[in-house]
Amino acid sequence: MEERTFIPLMIPDIQQKDIDSVTEVLQSGMLIQGKKVEMLEQQIAAYLGVKHAIALSNGTATLHLALLVSGIGPGDEVIVPALSYVATANVVELVGATPVFVDIETETFNINPELIEEKITSKTKAIIPVHEFGLACRMETILSLAKKYKLIVIEDAACALGAKSGNAFAGTQGDLGSFSFHPRKAITSGEGGLLVTNNDETAQKLRVLRNHGIEYRDGKMDFVAAGFNYRMTDIQAALVLSQFQRFEQILAYKQTLASVYFEELRDTDFILPSVPEKYLHTWQSFHILVPDHLDRDLLIDYMKTKGVGVNLGAQCIPNETFYQQKYKLNCAELFPNALKANQKGLVLPLYERLSDSDLKHVCDILKQTANG
Ligand SMILES: *Cc1c(COP(=O)(O)O)cnc(C)c1O
Secondary structure (H helix, E strand, O other), X not given: OOOOOOEOOOOOOOOHHHHHHHHHHHHHOOOOOOHHHHHHHHHHHHHHOXXXXXXXXXXXXXXXXXXXXXXXXXXXXXXXXXXXXXXXXXXXXXXXXXXXXXXXXXXXXXXXXXXXXXXOOXXXXXXXXXOHHHOOXXXXXXXXXXXXXXXXXXXXOOOOOOOEEOOEEOOOOOOEEEEEOOOOOOOOOOOOEEEEEOOHHHHHHHHHHHEOOEEEEOOEEEEOOOOOXXXXXXXXXXXXXXXXXXXXXXXXXXXXXXXXXXXXXXXXXXXXXXXXXXXXXXXXXXXXXXXXXXXXXXXXXXXXXXXXXXXXXXXXXXXXXXHHHHHOOOHXXXXXXXXXXXXXXXXXXXXXXXXXXXHXXXXXXXXXXXXX
């Protein structure tokens, strides 16, 4: 039998040229935000076809600043999906506003646009659609509701750099789009994030807020706001910028791996993800649902003993302790789809460093469990 080492859920593919690129920065001695950050911003803005990209220290900082720059605070309500990474709702709490949860669609795991309007009140200021697992939300309804009720749209595209609905890139249709370069995403800076916008004034405010509230006028420094230090370092920017040069190949390879999963798991009881027509999924997570007769948590443990790292997909946020204690929402009644995805969802390994044969190995184990 072929010897295998443990297949983790995710490992970033850091190649020698990525390391060289970081080394170059280290040797230059210019470690904080500088030329590399600027290059990263320019290249991502050009790729997405947006006017401004602002690199920040992580994807949660991007969402936080997006809310602050939009003037959202105490007394305001912000609509968020019930299923996401907790950061999406945490930032709403952090600015003193109230997250209003909306259930997801089971097919896409994204916010159900049809359920948004009934949650809009006179206090609603913004919607944060999350392009979960690398699949863009159905934005048309969300954008038209935003227009009708004058709401700000902050796209949480942390998982979805490169994802498309039709010709539109995820993160580019709202007022602001937020991205993350955490190692669980397709390309990584270790920690890192980036905000995009087409609004000049918003971009300027964001640049000031990320850097202690400093504005430069005629080469002179002025402190015009109580800002943050949410800067990305050039070390981080160099790392992700180097990977970005092969981003198209990374996405294409992930498509290939996803098609292996579809092929291998087609005839099992596992519920496979679906991609609506004209959507480009980037497979940040290949998220399946385990059938009713299998215990998802036991399956995670079992897969580990077989040398495969798998994990649950995302939180049903209102069901997590902080939110349950604060809002006491009955999730089974209000967010059945998000709860189900949280309890039955399973993310399979899918990344650059995996081979076809690794994937088939994962599928063989899954097939045995589903049938046994
Ligand atoms: C990863 C992620 C974040 C947070 O990004 P960080 O860079 O880890 O702070 C926010 N929202 C979603 C949907 C994510 O997947």
